[in-house]
Amino acid sequence: MKLDKKDILKALETISVSGEGQNMIEADVVTNVNIFGDEVEVDLVLKTPAMHIKKRAEVDVMKAIHKHVYEKAKVKVNIRVDAPKNKAPEIKGKPIPGIKNIVAVASGKGGVGKSTVTANLAVSLSKMGFKVGLLDADIYGPSATIMFDVERERPLSVNVDGKSKMKPVENYGVKILSIGFFTKPNQAVIWRGPMAAKALNQMIFDADWGELDFLLVDLPPGTGDIHLSIMQSMPITGAVIVSTPQNVALADAKKGVAMFQQESINVPVLGIIENMAYFTPAELPENKYYIFGEKGAKNLADDLEVPFLGEIPLVQSVREAGDIGRPAALQEDTPIADALKDITRNVVEETVKRNENIPPTEAIKITTMAGCSAVKK
Numbered sequence: 001m002k003l004d005k006k007d008i009l010k011a012l013e014t015i016s017v018s019g020e021g022q023n024m025i026e027a028d029v030v031t032n033v034n035i036f037g038d039e040v041e042v043d044l045v046l047k048t049p050a051m052h053i054k055k056r057a058e059v060d061v062m063k064a065i066h067k068h069v070y071e072k073a074k075v076k077v078n079i080r081v082d083a084p085k086n087k088a089p090e091i092k093g094k095p096i097p098g099i100k101n102i103v104a105v106a107s108g109k110g111g112v113g114k115s116t117v118t119a120n121l122a123v124s125l126s127k128m129g130f131k132v133g134l135l136d137a138d139i140y141g142p143s144a145t146i147m148f149d150v151e152r153e154r155p156l157s158v159n160v161d162g163k164s165k166m167k168p169v170e171n172y173g174v175k176i177l178s179i180g181f182f183t184k185p186n187q188a189v190i191w192r193g194p195m196a197a198k199a200l201n202q203m204i205f206d207a208d209w210g211e212l213d214f215l216l217v218d219l220p221p222g223t224g225d226i227h228l229s230i231m232q233s234m235p236i237t238g239a240v241i242v243s244t245p246q247n248v249a250l251a252d253a254k255k256g257v258a259m260f261q262q263e264s265i266n267v268p269v270l271g272i273i274e275n276m277a278y279f280t281p282a283e284l285p286e287n288k289y290y291i292f293g294e295k296g297a298k299n300l301a302d303d304l305e306v307p308f309l310g311e312i313p314l315v316q317s318v319r320e321a322g323d324i325g326r327p328a329a330l331q332e333d334t335p336i337a338d339a340l341k342d343i344t345r346n347v348v349e350e351t352v353k354r355n356e357n358i359p360p361t362e363a364i365k366i367t368t369m370a371g372c373s374a375v376k377k
């Protein structure tokens with residue numbers, strides 16, 4: 001049978017690209033098609049190095065050609081991965097063996113959605129093919145165990161090179177350790193700075209994280225002594241600040257930025273994320289209600305000359321997703337998952353820029369609280 005390139009391209013149009021809402025041709029995944037008798041060679045370029053996605057693309061191409069063009073065609077699929085934005089930002093002299101970047105997520109004010117954003121960033125990074133860990137350091141209200149539906153699990157102890165280590169619990173491709181694993185439900189725990197720092201130290205250094213591109217750290221809300229203790233315990237690559245557009249939240253977000261930027265701490269701020277930017281009812285998606293004010297966090301980022309990483313609307317499904325332990329970023333082709341993907345890409349890009357321009361952050365040595373006025377104000 002004489003095969004025609006047009007028929008092959010038509011067959012490839014029947015394959016949808018996961019998460020893109022487009023078919024393989026529209027998404028420019030197919031870079032070349034060659035025909036030699038009854039042999040077809042298809043070249044693909046994929047954005048993710050994940051093995052299962054490569055395998056799936058290969059099988060889809062074969063099936064589509066066999067079904068729509070010629071069932072006996074010999075199909076060869078060549079796959080190249082071109083993921084410049086997904087290239088794991090790597091810093092020289094990794095501060096913790098195996099962990100390339102530690103990104104702290106902070107908020108200043110409580111309840112602005114910092115933990116929700118952290119969980120979604122983690123899932124979104126993992127979906128992009130990065131190796132991701134999440135350290136829930138929110139000693140006042142750890143919530144990662146609920147958001148990842150691992151409340152009943154506990155980290156196991158494993159032997160690594162003769163040393164006993166804590167193995168993070170894993171779900172949705174994210175390795176998780178939370179202060180919540182070590183407290184009883186409904187138990188109020190008052191952690192003092194050094195005590196929290198010790199527990200967190202163990203969760204970082206005595207844990208079997210393996211290789212990670214990103215370790216996200218969900219910090220407690222506020223800008224107090226506890227933050228200094230935490231920053232003392234780990235060399236943070238950069239910080240992301242989450243705020244709603246409301247004035248009271250912005251004032252605290254500003255203090256958060258000041259805390260990271262002050263001389264004795266000097267952790268680069270990768271940018272600000274505006275959460276609950278506006279409310280959109282599911283039945284009227286084009287309507288936007290600026291309940292907490294409009295563009296407050298965007299304007300703050302401009303004023304402080306730090307990057308604005310994007311906005312997340314106030315959507316019922318985000319809250320529901322958190323409550324049932326299936327972060328919204330796991331959804332495919334929804335406006336909210338797309339918004340989270342864009343923000344995640346911006347976080348990666350800012351991390352890459354940061355690593356190109358400045359050397360790795362040393363573990364900060366803060367010996368006194370003096371000089372930390374910006375934190376206390």
Ligand SMILES: Nc1ncnc2c1ncn2[C@@H]1O[C@H](COP(=O)(O)OP(=O)(O)OP(=O)(O)O)[C@@H](O)[C@H]1O
Pocket residue numbers: 107109110111112113114115116117138141143220221275276312313314315316317318319320322323
């Ligand atoms: N974009 C959003 N749309 C709808 N609900 C949201 C959104 N972001 C967060 N929420 C909900 O708001 C509440 C507070 O969120 P979250 O616990 O993430 O805040 P936080 O800043 O981490 O709080 P804390 O100060 O306790 O650490 C949760 O019920 C969460 O599900």
